[in-house]
Amino acid sequence: MANTNADTSPDRQYHHLNMSNRFAHSKVQVLRDGRFSLHTNDHSNRLQAYLEKRAKKRPLRGQVRRKTQKKDPIDYKAVLGSYEGLPRINIAIHIVGSRGDVQPFIPIAQVLSKPPYSHRVRICTHPVFKDLVEENGIEFFSIGGDPANLMAYMVKNPGLMPGMESLRAGDVGKRRVEMAQIMDGAWRSCIESGNGLPEDANVVRSRREEDMRLFIADAIIANPPSYAHVHCAEKLSIPLQLIFTMPWSPTQAFPHPLANIEPSNVDPSITNYLSYSMMELLAWQGLGDIITRFRVKTLNLDPISPLWGHLLLSRMKVPFTYLWSQELIPKPKDWGPHINIAGFSFLPLASSYQPPDDLMAFLNAGPPPVYIGFGSIVVDHPAELTRTIFGAIKRTGIRAIVSKGWGGLGDDTPPEGVFMLGNCPHDWLFQHVSCVVHHGGAGTTAIGLAMGKPTVVVPFFGDQPFWGAMVFRAGAGPEPVPFKKMSEETLAQSISLALGPEIQAAAESMGKTIVKEKPGAAEAARFFSEAIDLKRMRCYLSPERVAVWRIKKSNVQLSNVAVSALMAGGHLNFEHIKLIRHIDWYVDEGAEGPSTGVLGAVSETVLNMSMSVADYCRGLSRTLRGDLEKGYKDSFELAHAKDAVHGDAMDLEALHTIPTRIHIQPADTYPHGRLEYIAYRMASKTARKTDKKKRQTWKQKQLDKQAQVFSRSNDMRSTIEHKHGKIHGVAHETLHFAGSMLGASLKAPVTFFYNLANGCHNLPSYAFGDDTVRRRDKITGFGSGVKAATKGYGLNMYDGITGLVTQPYQGAKKGGAAGFGKGVGRAIGGLIFKTLAAQFGLLGYTFKGFEKQVGKRRSRDLKARLIAIRLRQGLMEYENASEDEKALIMDRWNKISRAQQQS
Template sequence: MVAKYTDSNAEEDNLVWDAPPPYALRSSSDVLAGSCILNTDGTLNVELESAAPNELTKLLPIYRPAVPEPEAESLGKCPPLNIVVQVVGSRGDVQPFIALGTALQRYGHRVRLATHNVFADFVRKSGLEFYPIGGDPEDLMSYMVRNPGLLPSLDSLKGGDIPRKRRMIHEMLQGCWDSCILPDPISQEPFVANAIVANPPSFAHVHCAQALGIPVHLMFTMPWTATRAFPHPLTKVKAKDIRQSQANYFSYGIVNIMTWQGLGDVINGWRVKDLHLEPVHTSMGPDLIESLKLPFTYCWSPALVPKPQDWGSNIDICGFFMRDEPAYTPPQDLDNFLRAGPAPAYIGFGSIVLEDAKRMTESILQACRVAKVRVIVSRGWSKLGGDDPSTDDVFYLGDCPHEWLFKQVSVVVHHGGAGTTACGLYNARPTVIVPFFGDQPFWGNVVASNGAGPVPIPHTSLNSENLAEAIKFCLTPAVNQAARAVADQMRRENGVEKAVQSFHRHLNIPKISCDIQPQHVADWACRLSKSKAETKMSHAALKDSVLKGHVKLGDAAPYQPKDYNMGVERLDPFSAGASATLGVLTNFTSALGGTFIDPFKQHKQARLANGNGGSAGLAAATAVGKGFASMGTSLSKGTLVDVPLALAEGLRNAPRLYGEEVRDHGKVKDWKSGGAFAAKNFGTGFYEGITDIVIKPYAGAKKEGALGFMKGVGKGSLNMVAKPGSAMFGLLAYPAQGVYKSIKSLKKSPVTDAVRAGKLANYERYNDAL
């Protein structure tokens, strides 16, 4: 589904909330052919084949030799930051980030954990700030049980889950943005983020980071980055006439494409309407994280799942995030149960919402009778056991910290969330995983491959017989020994501290630090009197400069240390020109359709709201005016900026197709930089286009003889067309792009105003504290 937006005034009503996304993908070519079909359980069946496997190999990134990563301390001490940690998911997803937030806070940062409202007490009792982003995790868990992948099953498509989930995503996107800039909901203490940490399913992370111009760092418990080592956990991959490793790699891109099909229009609608950013192009959306090379930390033990060789230096594996064991005194009835006999088994599924909790409870109790073990059953969100009382052999448990509880039991049976899995293994407990969705099957297979438990039992296959066999298997000496070996490895790691180091290492510390007082973070950018260069300033440095008369407070702008280029990379003039032309036609057609449809919509809404025919007519007329304005804007921008820019960039980047470096002329930010870029591109383009026909053959002959000479002739001939062509188109394109950006920057933005207001509130709070 492609969003239809014509300008920054696009309304939320443009979104078709209940339209089922086209969750199917087929492609056919000599290099790569295959299909991707959505299963009834929400996972993907991926079948890939190739008639040219050697050509396919060339499309994959090559392995790079490992480069030693610098210690975070060698890069300088990171100043204290305002960090917002955005997490979407269950309690098991939130808990690791509480451990991370506590460690970041211990370092000196101010940490706000932004997640679902239901976890407010859980977060605040841990000593972290909390911000509610909306969304109903219980509804989300119920949905995920019915749809084990990120994608909806056919039953969900028919049953009305789609509009509810899409609206929930939109609510959480806006909640994540608010968490970056709004004061604490209780104390009203101002807050503007200097950096974002997020798990990928929060989806808002990089878009919020772009709007604020700040660093973002992703952290997650399941593989999210393409690798040859193993397939995406949400896929079932079959490879024909290609290596399994190649199929594994492409499975990640397929999941990204399918996910963007379902949510791309929601994300772009939010970007345009609420963040006042350009929509992300369809070709960029699925692989945005990959193309931007965002820093990524995986919070699992490298002893269990080592870092794949094809993951770059922007990716770290640090170990599980284990929080400090909370102080806990068991209630008397639990203490009595534990003392009354041998160590029981633990069975619980936490935040999972089961469709038939009664049947699951019966299977659990029967399995424990067959295995001859006592059992602690965690009621969880599914209320296992209902209102049944505990007995001599069965104890029904409410909330209890796993860090304490897992020390008291002989075996743990759970859904396989990364946090619960880590806690069980860390305490050397043999583990039975009953996966429901997401990364849970992945962790079940990891446990089994390390000998610390049986192969996972999908919840749809669970019965009293196979559960009893799994428990008995876990009680054998060999499995207990394997669990102790895994625990010994994990105890030598300190995942949270390494994650903090990873976060600091991937920051550009000089870039985010104040020029005058580098021990503080830079929040402002301004030019001091008698200085042409922009100065990065903290609240303290700005206050001092204002008092000394070196700068006026009104001249200081919120500092943006990080720039994100989400524009389409034009690699050749043909695809670039075609894509830009198609985009212009699409935008114009959408605006034309809106000119006829929106007036009726606005007329109906105004009439329902006011019952006044006059106001309804005015609303319709206004919509007509907006439609014609949108048509004019899309056509003029397309013909004067988009198409010439696409051709200029496509021609300029064409030499990259045969391995040649392309000159960097800087970035077009306004009309001045646009003119400067055009002038540099014109000069170098014509000069190199003419001289390359001589220089390239000579350099090639010197390196490879006659063959190199012929290669050089080819490169020089192509450059003689591409580089002067870029120079000519660029004379119009780059200044026009600069003028467009200058005009856009003059338009008052509520996002800029909100960020500045938050910064000023922090500035005043700092002054009051002195």
């Protein structure tokens, strides 16, 4: 499966990474061809046994239904009657990449937005694809980023490490800034209305129009390179489904698409499996600080070390769906039930396409031509590539259609028998050609094979060599020749081979099989619905709606309409409800061992301090330049701030009259300021009482926000004021820097003991295959931290001591004398490390709980914002609900109340 054509000579190697443990020694060398070379040796049998043992004994970690979802004495099914429908939810689809990455998600979004699902779906991707998304009837949200710049950068730097020219030109810094903006945009796409573009934020709309556009994601679908997906899902406690066009889940069947496996004394299946972890680790090394900043600054979540962050998706068994035909790549045997293959997802464009007259004249003038195009690839020398293509066409004597693409191929006078093509849907065009020559993008490969056309792949970078290898293995095309090695001779030879009878027959056979398969988009939608278990997300009183609230200390989950109806009837107060957490993503497992934990603690402390220094230098530079507005007006913060203090929110003195029970009235007449204050009180857990101090704190926040908006929008300062502003700004930045460095220093011992405790706790499971290791309780504050510390101490000591008897017994029962010996080893190792985990956990988990408790104040504003959006949605949905639905809600509530009284 490796790309044998990749140039692996020493002068092509740019960076390397050596990793050793008791199982194997791995050497990773990053190549300039867009892939990485992996060489593994030693202890392959031991590693094979470890992987098999781990696959069997590792418990399911990751997505866990919320703690309160246990057996309840009330039969809610009896209350709901025979209703078997699914709730309508809001889905945010995050996509980073080219048109070929975006296009397969459009038919999936279309299926999910129509019956029987009828969800509200928005595709969140780069602004250049706005028209493509909206013209297919799907809501769009811009997350920023320019795929054309990205493609140009990747062609210029096809390896995982950039060249010196790009470093000198600042290209790397620009791409990192762009990735940070994309992550922030992905989060905004989960909680903001509109389409994320500046011009949309400036449109003046009525209150009712704004409320109708409100959006909070109830589930996320994403392709893995968007990277913000799991962090956004963790923050919102919502389901996540990853969908991709190339393999991203570890398997022994084939290597990661970006891996070039070197020959070694290790079983190839082992190296294949390791290649996925190596790829993720390399990616996290490059993006780790950006992800950390995103989690800490934007989402108010704990940082995650790249040392175990790169294992998040596989550890948590995040549901995956892959969009390719099993005829091309069958599902590997070591992929679990949470991984599915749906088939190719095609966006039908042929029916609405009207070909130009000159194209039809060319097609009718002779035998079917060969298609040659490289899609969204941007090359440095398009004229040279054009000459190569024209030369190959002349050598083979064929007719050809050459796509101009993003690279700008072609000239004003193409040779005879060549047609230069602009934008044209492949599902129409490929019906009229004899063979397709392209870069190996997943989407173009899919449609070419589905049409039964021989396929010549000229890979440039990334996963393209992988798809070329898959096509070659299936017999539907010749062996791929990388773009760097392509010449007139090689391209002409590949086309001639593709037009041969053997490859033509194999391609036609594959095309007929793919056509008979179920549509990939429909299968992907089905897998998504099954994976997130929509029935568990239903409101207990209005099951056609998704639950967004939960009554405290109960299992009763309610929709916006149900809460509004119960409050209108006097059955609920704000003090009784909280935002629901449909799924708790358990990302707190931590290090696999104590040494990794210590290394992670040191690297996290260094990173925190480095971020503080970088923020200080950036802020100081901005202040000294007098560029006080930079980075502010370019974001959407100003628009949000203006909206927050608009109209009714200005009347702050009236807030003391707000009762704990909402007064139901038309949504467009309810004061925003009152809803925001109610949300702030709920986020502060003070909804029960009228807290003058809390009210004054919130009022001051609003006044400060108003002052910032008006001062920044007017931007009128005298020279003296400007000078004073610089002095004040420097002092402020310095004071903030000192505070952040002090905070990083105080967090260092917390991080050290916390990571060390996790490492000691996890080691018996990872190293010895000990299946008695328990999942540690989630730490959300000081109380839960103390509970986790004391409970962990008792259970670890108990398991360590009793393991001296149970582990040898279980080993002997399963494996005789040899199993008994292994059990003794597990028992001794478990006693040592479980005792250490108990000791370090007393400090680490208690300290962590205290840190979480202090950090709650920092996340209060974000939580209040989410609550306020839900309250506004509730008023609007209640207003639009029918009287029959409201009456049915009250009837079901009365049944539940009677059942609670009887239980």
